[in-house]
Amino acid sequence: MIRSVVCFFAHPDDETVMAGGIIALLTRQGIPVHIVCATRGEGGELGEPPVVPRRDMLGAAREVEMRNAARALGATVEFLNYVDPTIGLDDVPYPFQADFNTLARQFAQIARRRQANIILTHGADGEYGHPAHKLVHRAVVYGVQQMLPHVLTYTVAASVPHVEDLLWNQSEIADLALDVRPWGSVKIAAMECHASQHALFKRRQRLKTLREALGLVESVRRRWPQTHGEAPRDDFAALLRTVGAWEPR
Ligand SMILES: [Zn+2]
Structure with missing residues (x-):
C-alpha cells in the first residue's frame, strides 16, 4: 500500500516537467503527495515577456507559480x-550552495515527518546533466540510505515522444x-x-506550443533498494503497471 509520497526537486517546474502525470495519477488515487x-x-x-521587471523579484514569483502548479496537481509543497x-x-x-550532509538530513527528516513510503527525485545524470538535479539526487x-533504508526511492524523468530520445538519464535505463x-x-x-x-520549455525542445513541449512519456527507475537489473515488484511499480506502464529495456 502506498501511504504517502514525497518528491524532492531542485527547482519549481521540475515536478511538473518530470513527473506531473505520475503525481496526478497518485493524487487522484487519494494518495497524499508532498513536493519539496x-x-x-x-x-x-x-520569461518572455518577463513575469517580473527585476531578477530579485523572480524567486517570489516562481514560488507563487509553484504553489499554483502544486494545487493543480493535487499536491502540497514546501x-x-x-x-x-x-x-x-x-x-x-x-x-546551489549547500552543506551536503545537512541537505541529506533535511530531505530524510521531511520524508520521515510525512511518513512517506515512496520517494521520487531526480536521476543520477540530472536528466540532461543539470548539476543541481544531480546534487539533489x-x-x-x-x-x-543513512536514515530511512526501508523507504523505496525512485528517480523520475520524462520525454517528448518523437522529439527527444526516449528517456533521459542515459546511464540508468528506466525500469518502467x-x-x-x-x-x-x-x-x-x-x-x-x-x-x-514557458519560453524555455519551448526553446529547449524547439517546439512552438507548450502543449507540444509536454513530456507525455514519464519514466521511473528504482534507485533504492537496488534491484540489480530485475524489474521492480513493489506497490508503486504495481500501480504503474495497472495503468499501462511498460518496461522500456
Ligand atoms: Zn530543474
Whole structure:
C-alpha cells in the first residue's frame, strides 16, 4: 500500500516537467503527495515577456507559480530556501550552495515527518546533466540510505515522444515508462502555472506550443533498494503497471 509520497526537486517546474502525470495519477488515487523544492528557481529566466521587471523579484514569483502548479496537481509543497544561482551568459547551469550532509538530513527528516513510503527525485545524470538535479539526487539517496533504508526511492524523468530520445538519464535505463496522456490535462494545467519558464520549455525542445513541449512519456527507475537489473515488484511499480506502464529495456 502506498501511504504517502514525497518528491524532492531542485527547482519549481521540475515536478511538473518530470513527473506531473505520475503525481496526478497518485493524487487522484487519494494518495497524499508532498513536493519539496530545494530552491525557488531564482536563477532561471524571467520569461518572455518577463513575469517580473527585476531578477530579485523572480524567486517570489516562481514560488507563487509553484504553489499554483502544486494545487493543480493535487499536491502540497514546501521550499528549503536554498538559492538557485543565476545561469551565466554561457548558459551553463550551476548547483546551489549547500552543506551536503545537512541537505541529506533535511530531505530524510521531511520524508520521515510525512511518513512517506515512496520517494521520487531526480536521476543520477540530472536528466540532461543539470548539476543541481544531480546534487539533489545524491543527497536524497544518501539521506535515505543513512536514515530511512526501508523507504523505496525512485528517480523520475520524462520525454517528448518523437522529439527527444526516449528517456533521459542515459546511464540508468528506466525500469518502467508510462504514457501519461490520461493525466495530460492536469499536467498541462500545472505547466501553465509556470509562466516564467514557458519560453524555455519551448526553446529547449524547439517546439512552438507548450502543449507540444509536454513530456507525455514519464519514466521511473528504482534507485533504492537496488534491484540489480530485475524489474521492480513493489506497490508503486504495481500501480504503474495497472495503468499501462511498460518496461522500456
Ligand atoms: Zn530543474
